[in-house]
Amino acid sequence: MEMLWILLALLIGVLIGAVGTAVVFRARNTALAERTAIADTRVAELRAQIDTQHQQRVSDDRVLRELLPVRTELERMRGTVQTLEQERLELHGQISEQLRVQAQADVELRASTEQLASALKSNTERGSWGESQLRNLLEATGMLEHIDFDVQQQFTHDDAVLRPDALVHLPGDHALIIDAKAPMNRYLEAMQLPTPGTEEDRKRRKQLLADHARTVRGHVDALRVRDYPSAVPGSPRLVVAYLPSESALSAAVAADPGLLDYAFGKDVALASPVTLWAILRSVAAAWQQERVTESVAEILELSSQLYSRLGTAAGHLAKLGRQLRGSVDAYDSLVGSMETRVFPTARKLGEFDGASKPLPTSKPVGKAPRPLSAPEFTELETAERTSEESGVR
Structure with a gap:
């Protein structure tokens, strides 16, 4: 009986071990299945990653191939940028x-x-500068010294010696007097003040420009007192006061609006470089027209002389033709006399001398001078023939 219980216990233990073993194997199989599923999932993920990476590599290669021209252009642009930077x-x-x-x-x-x-600022230097500017302006208009103008020519008037800076000759033995002055002390001081400056600067500038205008007005009075036109023969009642600075003259006129009218009343014309240049160009044009007129008159006189001398030469030519015609007639008469009168007698004498040679024969010229058919010749010949016939009668 005890053996039976022992066997039963053993059998129960074996069953319990088998069940435990089965449970353990089942747990291990479940874990292994789970691991296998996880491994499959991981493999699928890795395959997906590999596919994605392959597709990315293919896309990158395609992009690189497409970007290759851009790279070339970028390299070219880099070279251009370097060249531009160097330049x-x-x-x-x-x-x-x-x-x-x-x-x-x-x-x-x-x-x-x-x-x-x-x-x-020096009066001497400023005067020399004005005279030099005047000479340059005269030469710029095409005028010649001692022909079209004279400088520093002296004249005596009322026991006073006058010497204008320039005397421009005009057609018809007239002359234009030019006096060059540069009264610019006050003007230069005004120009050195700041612009627009303070109120004090503006007042000072206005006062200096007013003094500058009074200086120019005083120069006009001085020219009036000198009375250049009375000393220079053929000079109009006018003196040109040349100021070699456009701005200086404009400033004087702006400070004293009545300055020009005042100068005109004193027979003085204030002229800047532009104004004087226009005056001198007009004088040069007048001289050119005068020379053309003189040339036309000279040509007409020469034409009249030539026509008269051609008439005289035509008379001599007609006379020479008549003389040539008379010479030809005399020669032909002499030839006829020799052949009809002299040579027959000479031949008879030659018959007595066997060594004599035959006489040469002469021929008449047979040409007359060409008749004159031009009206100048025929009219002159008719007039001479008429005068000769009247003299014979």
């Missing part, structure tokens, strides 16, 4: 050099301007 640097250097030269020129110009301003 920019060179141009920057040139501009810097030009700016340096311009700065140096500005310094030299400023120094020259200061020297000119200092020189113009």
Whole structure:
């Protein structure tokens, strides 16, 4: 009985072990299945990643192939940018050099301007400058010294020696008197004031320009007192007062609006470089027209002389033709006399001398001078024949 229970216990233990073993194997199979499923899922994911990476690589290759021309253009653009940068640097250097030269020129110009301003403050230097400007203007219009104009020519009037700066000759033994002055002290001082400046600067500038206008008016009075037109023969009642600065004359007229009328009343014409240039060009045109008129008159006189001399030559030619015709007639008469009178007698004498040679024969000329058919010849010949017949009668 105990053996039975022992066997039963053993059998029950074996069954319990088998069941436990089955449970363990089932758990292991379940875990293994789960691991297998996870591995399959991971493999699928890896395959998907590989496919995605392959597709990405293919897309990247296609993009790289499409971007290859862009890369070429970028390289070309990089070269162009480098060239432009090099040119920019060179141009920057040139501009810097030009700016340096311009700065140096500005310094030299400023120094020259200061020297000119200092020189113009001297009455002597300013007068020489005005005379030089006047000479340049006269030569610029094509006039010649000692032919069309004279400078610094002296005249005596009322025991006073007058010497205008220039005397421009006009057609018909007339002359235009030009006096060059440059009264610009006050004007230069006004121009040195800042613009627009303060109220004090503006008042000072206005006062200086008014003084400048009074100086010009005083110069007009001085020219009136000198009375150049009375001393210069053939001069109109007018003196040209030349101011070698457009701005100086404009400033004087702006400060004194009645200045021009005042000068006209004193027989003085205030002229700037532009105004005087127009006057001189008009004088040059008048001289040119005068020379053309003189040339036309000379041509007409020469034409009249030539026509008269042609008539005289035609008379001589007609006379020579008549003389030639008379010479031909005399020659033909001599030939006829020799052949009909002299040669027959000479031949008879030659018969007595066997060594004599036969006499040469002469032929008449048989040509007369060409008849004159031009009216100038025929009319002259008819007139001479008529006069000869009247003399014979």
